[in-house]
Amino acid sequence: MPPSVFRFAPSPNGYLHLGHAYSALLNFDLAVQTGGRFLLRIEDIDATRCKPEFETAICEDLAWLGLAWETPVRRQSEHFNEYRDALNELFAMRLVYPSFESRAEIAKLVAQREAQAPWPRDPDGAPLYPGAAKLLSPDERARRLASDAPCALRLDMAAARARAGDLGWIERGEGPDGETGAVTARPEAWGDVILARKETPTSYHLSVVIDDALQGVTEVVRGEDLFWSTSVHRLLQRLLGLPQPAYRHHRLILDGAGQKLSKSTKATGLRELRAGGATPADIRRLVGLP
Template structure:
């Protein structure tokens, strides 16, 4: 069976050099091993994802010379797949509802931090303080009846107990030089949200389900997602899904050392193209050789 790679951008802005590097690397690696390249549109965030950004993704990738298999999987068309996964996890007793607003959670954490330090996840965000775990069944029923905003969280302690120790195969390197067999540390993320009332999935859940349903064998992505793999391995184990191999690559950074980002207005590929940059120039800018020149 041929290896399967995927590039999975979100249409919430225009692609920049960081996206170009990841897309080209996936394309090159798939071609080197006679594999397949899939394109997935991760558009579960209806408030930020827009059709013009999705159209620009196709345009930019084609301009770079990247070819992908059809059809393209759009996450917004597969909510039933993700809902089925949450139902399986709920049946295992591994999910619980939480009803607090972000402001309420922030106030609770601030009060705890006033007494001392508070644990944070690998991205630097404070861990959820577990407020909802103390709610009685009656209180939960009343909040649901009142149509309160709700998130479904993974009971991390129970999930880890159910899965046991986990590892993944890393063909790249982590931010600390981790490679080879890496021990997963999902507990570092706390009780992560897997779905919300208005959106029946999250990044962690949808990416795991999609990779399994699409038969992805090689996940090639940036180092900023290295430790997220711990949560993904946990969900794969709990749901009985296959485990891809992973390759986390260095991030493309700006002159200050910060990673490129849509939210900070990093120069887009369409801006570079309009200014006369060529696909070969893009390859040189991100440190990839030009296959045409090599041949």
């Protein structure tokens, strides 16, 4: 039986904090305990925020914690063609359409609708897409795509759900409301999610399922803030014929106010803690690991 494959996949848009340390250490420990493999993946599709110095710092911090990973490291920015191929598959299924509203225009549309009645929001609290881009004629879509107008490429959720059928996963950890065991996926709660933009041929949702499949990841161990994103990931896996990993969502490390840690929270930054004399054993103690 092939070994289990775990991964830690940070974005190099800032320095690591205690929450990252907990997730990385948990993945590494589980890989060691099961005789599995541990991968590091750099999720750097956001070219405006991701910096080489942050990637260097990530590797330094993880090595200081005592983690070792396989090389070469996969960087998403080097694999845009693979994400574009997957997007083209979904286009061929007529499950993707372009929307051309700006963020300001979308906010205005949401405000107009909320003046009439509460507008639905996704599990992260963001309003669902309120536009009518699906109703544009093929000629109008082609005209706008040929122009320099920016656009977002969205999944037609209703059509995708109809094609995919029932979806779910076995949760080995615990969701934010105590969900565990067999979980029913509800990707429709996210509305017509963005899978790519005209200038960037992928999004987190699309790239993460492609990466996990191509890297042979069998165990996805990540924070409970991504619990309901798994619904979208299961949908994309079904549509693209990708294997389903096992999922385990873990508790978050919170700050003194009970909020999720941010990369701007220097008090919990690994570099700051190291500079203050903390040891790897101190970090394990702080995040509640043996």
